[in-house]
Amino acid sequence: MNKLYVMIAFFLASALVLAAAAALPLPQYAKIVLLAVALVLDVAGFSSRYYLYMFRPLLRLKKHVVLSSEDAYWISSTADSILHKSGDDIVATVYVLIPLYRSSTEMSDSERLEFSRQVSRLIGVSRDPVRFTTEMYVMNKDAYIQTLRDTISATENEQADLTFKNAPAAELERVKGKLAMLHNMLDSISKGMSFEMVSYASISATGSKEYEAISAAQQKARELMSGIGSVFGVSPSLITGENILKFIEPEALIPFSTMTEQISKGLEEQVV
Amino acid sequence: MDEEGIIYLIFSLVIIVLSFAILTSLHGIYTIIGLVLVVIALVFIIAMNWADFLLMPALTSVLGMTFQPARNYTITKGQNAIIKNVNGLFYATGYITANLFAYTFKEETAAEEDEVRLAAAPEMWERAVMSLGFPYKFHVLSCGMDVQKVRDEIEGRRSFQEFQLSRALQSGSNEVTVTDLQRRVNIEQAKMDRISQGEKPIATLMYTETTAVGITEKAATDALDAQIKQLQIALSSLDLQLSRIVGRELYTLFRYNFSMPNSFADIASAFDQQM
Numbered sequence: 001m002n003k004l005y006v007m008i009a010f011f012l013a014s015a016l017v018l019a020a021a022a023a024l025p026l027p028q029y030a031k032i033v034l035l036a037v038a039l040v041l042d043v044a045g046f047s048s049r050y051y052l053y054m055f056r057p058l059l060r061l062k063k064h065v066v067l068s069s070e071d072a073y074w075i076s077s078t079a080d081s082i083l084h085k086s087g088d089d090i091v092a093t094v095y096v097l098i099p100l101y102r103s104s105t106e107m108s109d110s111e112r113l114e115f116s117r118q119v120s121r122l123i124g125v126s127r128d129p130v131r132f133t134t135e136m137y138v139m140n141k142d143a144y145i146q147t148l149r150d151t152i153s154a155t156e157n158e159q160a161d162l163t164f165k166n167a168p169a170a171e172l173e174r175v176k177g178k179l180a181m182l183h184n185m186l187d188s189i190s191k192g193m194s195f196e197m198v199s200y201a202s203i204s205a206t207g208s209k210e211y212e213a214i215s216a217a218q219q220k221a222r223e224l225m226s227g228i229g230s231v232f233g234v235s236p237s238l239i240t241g242e243n244i245l246k247f248i249e250p251e252a253l254i255p256f257s258t259m260t261e262q263i264s265k266g267l268e269e270q271v272v
Numbered sequence: 273m274d275e276e277g278i279i280y281l282i283f284s285l286v287i288i289v290l291s292f293a294i295l296t297s298l299h300g301i302y303t304i305i306g307l308v309l310v311v312i313a314l315v316f317i318i319a320m321n322w323a324d325f326l327l328m329p330a331l332t333s334v335l336g337m338t339f340q341p342a343r344n345y346t347i348t349k350g351q352n353a354i355i356k357n358v359n360g361l362f363y364a365t366g367y368i369t370a371n372l373f374a375y376t377f378k379e380e381t382a383a384e385e386d387e388v389r390l391a392a393a394p395e396m397w398e399r400a401v402m403s404l405g406f407p408y409k410f411h412v413l414s415c416g417m418d419v420q421k422v423r424d425e426i427e428g429r430r431s432f433q434e435f436q437l438s439r440a441l442q443s444g445s446n447e448v449t450v451t452d453l454q455r456r457v458n459i460e461q462a463k464m465d466r467i468s469q470g471e472k473p474i475a476t477l478m479y480t481e482t483t484a485v486g487i488t489e490k491a492a493t494d495a496l497d498a499q500i501k502q503l504q505i506a507l508s509s510l511d512l513q514l515s516r517i518v519g520r521e522l523y524t525l526f527r528y529n530f531s532m533p534n535s536f537a538d539i540a541s542a543f544d545q546q547m
Contacts, residue, residue: 007280010500011284014287018287018290018291020350021294022294023291027319028298028299031297031302032298032309035306039288039310039313043316043320044320047320049277050324051324053432056444062337063336063337063338064338064339065338065340067342068340068341068343069340070342072342072345072529084530086483091532104397104398110479112390112391112393116393116394123475124416127414127415127416128415129533129536130413130532131411131413131528132412138407169309191401204532204533206534248529250365250483251356252497254407255361271397
């Protein structure tokens with residue numbers, strides 16, 4: 001329902017209650033009650049602009065308000081944009097990677113000035129709303145950590161096997177040494193976090209159908225990419241597939257197994 | 273405040289004025305009770321108009337209300353963080369304002385000073401963010417504005433200030449007032465000159481987002497609070513306004529992760545208080 005209609009309905013109801021309080025031959029306390037009702041409706045009408053969704057849960061004193069139980073987005077079949085449902089429309093958002101790998105420490109004063117001007121020009125590159133982002137995220141060491149863990153468990157099996165078979169001491173010593181080395185490697189890799197930094201731009205387009213929204217977003221992205229390319233002299237590219245998640249999902253900022261390894265290590269240290 | 277906000281405010285204030293008319297038909301203690309009710313409603317409406325980002329989170333905190341903006345996400349009762357539960361790990365995300373400068377137009381500043389600041393900017397930025405040992409995102413949301421509309425607005429403001437200046441000169445106002453008015457006229461003129469030189473008026477919104485992780489919701493939000501404080505300290509050298517975003521603006525920024533606004537009007541109506 002249109003918010004404006006809701007607001008008008010509340011204000012009309014409030015005005016009617018006030019009119020009733022003024023016109024009807026009611027006792028004083030009844031007029032006060034009607035006045036209070038009219039004022040509550042007035043406040044509700046004003047608050048309905050942003051907080052209409054809260055009225056029903058407030059009346060029912062619900063603790064958890066579900067604004068949406070659907071997924072926030074889904075990846076398009078072309079795998080180069082994410083889609084979000086907004087009312088009857090579909091909004092497609094495209095992510096453009098800006099491959100900039102320069103540091104101010106290796107720039108002269110004039111280069112720094114030029115770089116700042118380039119950034120200023122970049123911001124004005126499109127008439128449509130564009131979001132430019134610099135993101136620092138934790139490097140994903142999941143695959144490496146998993147390989148190490150697998151190797152450790154295989155080596156532990158090997159050690160148990162050798163002990164069971166009464167293998168020579170030298171052989172047992174070798175496996176123990178290997179195991180200690182692998183544990184040390186796992187300790188050192190999960191001790192600290194390594195970070196990566198990336199810059200990207202995101203732009204959206206709306207359409208009544210998925211393909212309509214996607215093609216409009218891609219068109220805008222192409223214009224944006226040519227603008228970015230002309231400002232910095234680099235070749236921006238569309239981010240596709242699972243790489244998009246890095247810019248949307250919080251768990252992609254801090255990979256799961258890297259984090260669990262750190263948390264368990266922290267807990268171990270606390271216990272010790 | 274945008275046009276829609278003005279409409280809401282006018283309608284609600286009309287009801288308040290009508291309420292005063294009812295008060296005349298009341299007597300004795302009932303008049304006082306009625307007056308108190310009207311004043312409370314008036315104060316509430318004014319507070320909702322200019323500080324709903326303080327009122328609503330306070331209300332939801334007291335009532336312990338949480339919100340689910342999408343599957344797997346929860347907005348905390350204080351409306352200052354969004355939590356995602358992934359396999360028993362909680363990821364809390366929070367936002368702070370970080371407007372580097374009003375990008376629409378630079379004000380009346382000397383060109384040389386501008387150059388010095390621009391040249392120092394990359395190094396200052398790197399120095400500020402180098403010390404941060406947690407993930408964060410710095411966003412610049414930019415949108416081109418209608419050149420003719422901006423030009424008309426500036427011309428209108430300049431004409432009004434010129435009128436004020438001529439009145440101040442005629443009435444023999446003190447030097448401080450006249451200098452201030454002359455400075456304002458110069459600022460508007462500088463903006464007009466920039467447009468005439470082909471510079472595009474751009475509206476920008478800058479904010480920083482950070483995510484913390486914890487094995488419980490509390491651990492995640494505590495870690496997020498600590499990270500936000502660190503961000504505020506690290507970025508304070510850049511001379512920014514760094515306030516934590518709460519309430520409906522937090523929800524809007526969360527939605528921008530999945531769909532960007534269509535126009536400047538959408539941005540302006542969503543961020544009329546904290547940004």
